[in-house]
Amino acid sequence: MVYIFLRYLILIILGFLPFNIIFSSLTILPVYFLLNIFYEMSIIGNTFLVAGFEIEVISACIAGSAYYLLLVLNLTTSMKAKQRVYSLLFSFLSLLVVNILRIFLLSILLIEKSAFFDITHKLFWYILNIILVAGIWFLTVWLFKIKKVPVYSDIISLKKQKN
DSSP states (O other): OHHHHHHHHHHHHHTTSOHHHHHHHHHHHHHHHHHHHHSOEEEETTEEEETTEEEEOOHHHHTHHHHHHHHHHHHTSOOOHHHHHHHHHHHHHHHHHHHHHHHHHHHHHHHTTOTTHHHHHHHIIIIIHHHHHHHHHHHHHHHTTOOSOTTHHHHHHHHHHHO
């Protein structure tokens, strides 16, 4: 019971972390290095200057709330400490890599003036981001053999302890 309370307390405390700030440089710099392979460019803060375009990587692009959602799913699921650490590292790293590739791809579509930029950007914004986060969580559950259900398994465990 104490362990469950501690996990939820940690979750609340970590909710005050600035996930966008933490993952900002980890996202922007790799995208810059990838784009710099193909294009002459510079970077000012969170804006890429490339081929006459200013590509600003805004806070929503960093997806801080997606990292927090993965943290919520992880900390509200009962599992061993080692399994928790590895699954959290895997899910965060997976999201980071996918996010870097997403921004890189969208940047190339914009720079190359692709007719698919707008639709691809909107698809990512409205649909694919949700699917990506859910997919990362389901892959994490499968890879790390997580058998419990977030929140629900804790409620069942607390009910059993109460009786």
